[in-house]
Amino acid sequence: MVHHFEPTHYYNTIGSHKPVLHVSDGDTIMTSTVDARGQDNTGETVTRRGNPQTGPFYVENAEPGDTLAVHLDKLTPNRPIGWTRPVVASHIMDAEYIRTVAQDIPDTETLCEWEMNVEDKTVTLINPTNTRLGRMTLPMSPMVGCFGVAPSLEQAISTATSSNHGGNMDYRGFVEGVTVYFPVFASGALFHIGDGHALQGDGEIVGTGIEISFDVQFTVRVLKGKKSFWPRGENEAYIFTAGNARPLDQCIQHATTEMLRWLQSDYDLDPRSAHTLLGQCVEYDMGNVYDPAYTMVCKIKKILLENIGINTHSVHNDFSRI
Amino acid sequence: MVHHFEPTHYYNTIGSHKPVLHVSDGDTIMTSTVDARGQDNTGETVTRRGNPQTGPFYVENAEPGDTLAVHLDKLTPNRPIGWTRPVVASHIMDAEYIRTVAQDIPDTETLCEWEMNVEDKTVTLINPTNTRLGRMTLPMSPMVGCFGVAPSLEQAISTATSSNHGGNMDYRGFVEGVTVYFPVFASGALFHIGDGHALQGDGEIVGTGIEISFDVQFTVRVLKGKKSFWPRGENEAYIFTAGNARPLDQCIQHATTEMLRWLQSDYDLDPRSAHTLLGQCVEYDMGNVYDPAYTMVCKIKKILLENIGINTHSVHNDFSRI
Amino acid sequence: MVHHFEPTHYYNTIGSHKPVLHVSDGDTIMTSTVDARGQDNTGETVTRRGNPQTGPFYVENAEPGDTLAVHLDKLTPNRPIGWTRPVVASHIMDAEYIRTVAQDIPDTETLCEWEMNVEDKTVTLINPTNTRLGRMTLPMSPMVGCFGVAPSLEQAISTATSSNHGGNMDYRGFVEGVTVYFPVFASGALFHIGDGHALQGDGEIVGTGIEISFDVQFTVRVLKGKKSFWPRGENEAYIFTAGNARPLDQCIQHATTEMLRWLQSDYDLDPRSAHTLLGQCVEYDMGNVYDPAYTMVCKIKKILLENIGINTHSVHNDFSRI
């Protein structure tokens, strides 16, 4: 079933809020998200800033201990202008460098504006245009900055951060066509989504991607009895796991441990094979290093598993057939 | 001038050791390296284990405050069998996971052996072959694990770790065709090289790549008066900087700060342009997370600079013309 | 005014929950707390485990931007037996040490039991008694493990962790006679308290102090317009600030920055004096290193300020006169 949902209010936390819609296993939801400052597709500020979330969506039959699969069907910027912050965050630079160049660091409050070209899939810097970058044009790559499910213990966690429930991971790999798996901590999973970026560098080191409102479409599936501990995902080429914490070293521990669990439970690898495969073939992508919790993603190419006779057909493939 | 150098002894530290050869700006050195355990191209153990280094090479006219450019001309495994450790390092996994699965973790001392196929550029697991991986074949990608120049203060720093002088960075991007730039801290720079890997996953999380002895060829250039703070590098597509420290958060600070300096000093970017470009276009690759100091690499695509009219022709291009 | 409040329910998050009682500036509350597993003064389990909190208490006239002062008048274990976990947490030991000694680490689930002697102010290990410790007796030092005010954005944050609103700091200095200052983020401040420990080592490295239910008495004051960023406190001898984050390095940054602010805004120190005083006289105490966020406390002796003619009379002194 396909639901068209028009949001009327948004949340700045991911939590056990009253659901805006009840949907079933296999349903598709078409809706929209406002940008990080609460501006909608008309540019109007309709809610409080800070990655406001559309939802939560209650998925029938999802219970704690299950896993919720969310396939990102479509992510489309739905207004002409997005914005970015202009300065690398202080904690991303050497502390002593900040002190010595503080006067030369650009004004942190004057935002940049970027024009969307959805047909060409490009973005163009349109303000200011008097820097060396001029009217720089870059490829568009729409991605979800912040999404997830209600955390454990009826917590309501700020959309500025992330944890095992997902949240503000700002990973460039959360693009159209990807399937994301979240551990379920509350009845109905209570899925939230927001904070669209037309483009973003690794780490979101200026504190923003190109912030923009989205039209989004996604499809949900409940994996009954499937236990997971951290967000997982897959695309055509990779399976991956995400660890969210600080410092990054700890993200690596979470993501790597989750991958070891996954390879052994679902992909038929004995411990020695799982460890050896990771040793020589693992790849890591860096999500957010701006927020209170950082994100690191641990990836394995599916072809490596296929080459040794392991079937990587999965929920993701079912989604792709839709 | 081309030097053929046959090493007779090796060092387990990078330091102000007596040079094995004096070379000039622009010279090319053809030599060999032993593997991480001190085994040479015949498989014989010829020196103490721990990333033994060939060198140091004294480069005439390189003085503290200059930068040494090293172009990796050729990196070729020179014996038939390499080896890897079989277990993800304990500090890469969740601490509590280790405690609970300690009994099931594979024996950490039984190495894997891999066959080199230099013509096909592949490696094949040949021992053990009774795991789920069987005789898995992977693409070969020879890289330098540990190299660098003598550090400041006549320090002699273990090849197990890394710092601003380079060292055991274990970055998969240090392959043939790359130019690496090291800050010079001692007269003659005193370049060391060793620890070849036929292949390695990101992070060197099992503590080894596929460890193998190499035939290596490299060419050196002295960039007089060029000040740098951390290792830098470039290939056809990217310029990059490497930060070495712990935790990874600090590597990111070092590498990002060094990139900001470089973009502003050599690539004609005003501060706002440098910050904005990094914000939406930076990429990070993870080097070693196994050693006492970790490594993170900050990258920018050259095409982005070219597209806004900035010339990225550099020492690297000169090397490439050779 | 003195309120006697008997709790009927508890929260496992600190958040904008419905207040259990409205109190006024200057009021004193006498109430009780259950232990970390939800057991009350009779030993009965009356609520879900995980540092259940008594409250929240709505303090009239406390608004975001103000500071709430809470004086801990009395903290008294109110049942005969407390308990501790028996094993240092895995992430507090070297990762490789855990792997190699995992089999020898004591059973993590068999708790220790300790007898309270409130008159003598001692605790005695009573189960097991067949270890080398025998019936070891230690001085009692009752302290609050977890308390704080509702965080910003209507968040509800697990009592397993801590942040700028307070939370599970497990600092041994939060004893009777101390005044704690919390930044106010929500109308009424919404003060929560729980997780009493009869004794605890630095860091709460086994994951518990001696967990026990408490009779507690505290007095609140609203400091209108007093801006603070992190929990602060004072006792007869010290003023102190607490930073909560991970890694500990970041806690130090938060606590030290807060102390620099406080010394300059309230204690009449010019920047150079504040920096120089901290440089040679600062002391740090370590709170929790067990939880998702760690805690570090930055302290300055009041006598140092008095000796240079600075008045350290404060809200704390007013409380002490009561």
Next chain:
Amino acid sequence: MVHHFEPTHYYNTIGSHKPVLHVSDGDTIMTSTVDARGQDNTGETVTRRGNPQTGPFYVENAEPGDTLAVHLDKLTPNRPIGWTRPVVASHIMDAEYIRTVAQDIPDTETLCEWEMNVEDKTVTLINPTNTRLGRMTLPMSPMVGCFGVAPSLEQAISTATSSNHGGNMDYRGFVEGVTVYFPVFASGALFHIGDGHALQGDGEIVGTGIEISFDVQFTVRVLKGKKSFWPRGENEAYIFTAGNARPLDQCIQHATTEMLRWLQSDYDLDPRSAHTLLGQCVEYDMGNVYDPAYTMVCKIKKILLENIGINTHSVHNDFSRI
């Protein structure tokens, strides 16, 4: 035997340098150290700055795998004026705070000067005197900032940092009367000592204590076959271990693991007793958080061990009888 040794040169690394003196097990050495900038007891600069070390002293019969005990007999400032840096290091403050207050942070290069009063055991700020601190007088507490033994692998490690060989730990507990134990990595142990502080706050957060030249006297003992992994120490009241690394979280792991080893190998504690004792009684002191590697100290009161019938008589007691 007592040796009077007058240094003629100093090292800025701790390493396998040529010994300046050979001494025997039980010998006492009376010598002097210059301050962190290489200034001696006359105030003259006699060597390169950066914690220059007196030594190394070769202790006969000390071999890798042994432990060297060093009793700090006397530490006496030997000139009238010491100095400190005036500003908390940038990496000890919140990154964003630094950016916003950079202009107001005091000039980092103008040092403070302090007058020594060895008889009264006080220090007095004498320059500048126009700050709010005026001519502040503080209790003197002379301590060793940097000392240790030659590290493994013939490394020579900068005196700016620390590791398992000791080094720049800047722990306020290294005062007269303390016995320090170092793992021996090289024949003769090769003990170095320097960097005296008349006083220091926890963490050495301005990058210096009150830097001063010292007259020092110490006595050495070789503990044959005694294996240790990290520096240990003891005084009248405590046994303690030091972990050196970054971030602080890792220092805690090293120090706590070393204490668990020590309690079980030398103090007759079964694993459960060792873990339980640490859980409720451990104390941590913070050493340096300024340098590349930080330091954390894990302590247990001797009286706790005595109370359960464990003999804490040790090498330390033998020294104390001298």
